[in-house]
Amino acid sequence: MTAARFQDSPGRTTIAVLGTFDTKGAEHAFVADAIRRAGFATLLIDVGSLSEPTTTPDISSDAVARAAGVPDYRALLDRRDRGESVTFMGRAAAKLISGLAAENKIHGIISLGGGGGTAIATTAMRALPVGFPKLMVSTLASGQTAHYVGTTDITMMPAIVDVSGINRVSRAIFENAAGAICGMVSAYESRRRTPAPDKPLVVASMFGNTTACVTEAKRIVEAAGYEVLVFAATGNGGRSMEALIASGMVAGVLDITTTEWADELVGGVLTAGPERLDATAKAKIPAIVTPGCLDMVNFGERATVPAKFADRTFYQHNPQVTLMRTTPAECAQLGRILADKINRYEAPVTFLIPRKAISVISAPGQAFHDPAADEALFLAIKSNLRPEIPIVDTPHAINDPEFARACAEALLAALSRKR
16 A cells, blocks of 8 residues: 555545556546646555556555455455456445545545446445445446446446547546546535534435325425435335435435335336335334325336236326336235335334325326225225224325325324334
8 A cells, every 4th residue: 555645635635536457547547637636635546456557556456455354365366256356346445435435534436447347436436425426437337327326326427438548538538527526526525514404304205196295295394394305216216215214314204105016016117126115114213104106017118018918007108108007906915015014113103095096197087097906905004004003094185285284294293202
């Protein structure tokens, strides 16, 4: 480890430049120079493991590997197995980077990479808190990035050309990336100097078909002194909400839109996984839950819907989104799943039923109006919830102001009891 430049700049805003310096050292050095010209300090961290670095790092790959606390790491690296090395260095970098951030030694991070470099760097970035500036310039940024980003706020920038030398295209991309991370870090440092007053956090789940309900409930809860963060119930949104609840930052949950469970059960594209609704139980915080949008399963374009569903009821939300109505049997199973999840909650929880409609398009006269399916859902919930859990069965549609108010007031009452 040769961190003289870093150590000679105590108190300076410092950006970590992390990458595989054995193959992409010159490119990372170019970005580091651009960052320093903008007035920031840099900390060059090498996570290459298959050959010697082409640029001198401030923290060597050996030092990164030692951060993982694995005594025989050198034997692993000496095997020259690229897959093992990438996995190992990602874990080690995550431990090192999270420690540096916690000690206020770095204030942002940037990396450039192809497949291996992106995997290592984003593993490290996912260990950092939301709001901490993270920028990944990657050859993979224009494709499917969910497994790199996860539930974090990593910014992915397409490299356009391979990260292989400085040329007329890469120069422009790398200089823009340096400017972007410097701007992100400036905003981050400004927030830290003048933090907004902290209010207790409430999270809410929302879909286009429950927007009116969540908007009104949010207004009422915020008027009572809370800050409400809204998450789109699109799979990744549900996972992000669960992760934030698990972090311990959240005081209460407005789980108005549990639709991701329909996709998980039936095979839609917006599933949040089988852990959806688990974090609230583990966090032991007050919540309200409703069956918002459990009438629909999400697919892409109509041609992408599996052939086995050919005889089902569909609604074309837009050219890219096809919704499929859940059946009475599926609704009964969804009711049992929600009840099983909620039965594990130890903090105050209330289940609210909007009997007239569980989404915009399940109301009378709309495409997904199916009283038998809705009744199967409601009956399964009522039959399987613990007797002491309150159920508020209302005659309203989910987006009626009266229902939104009932959700907000039930959560505020539960928060009051918890205090």
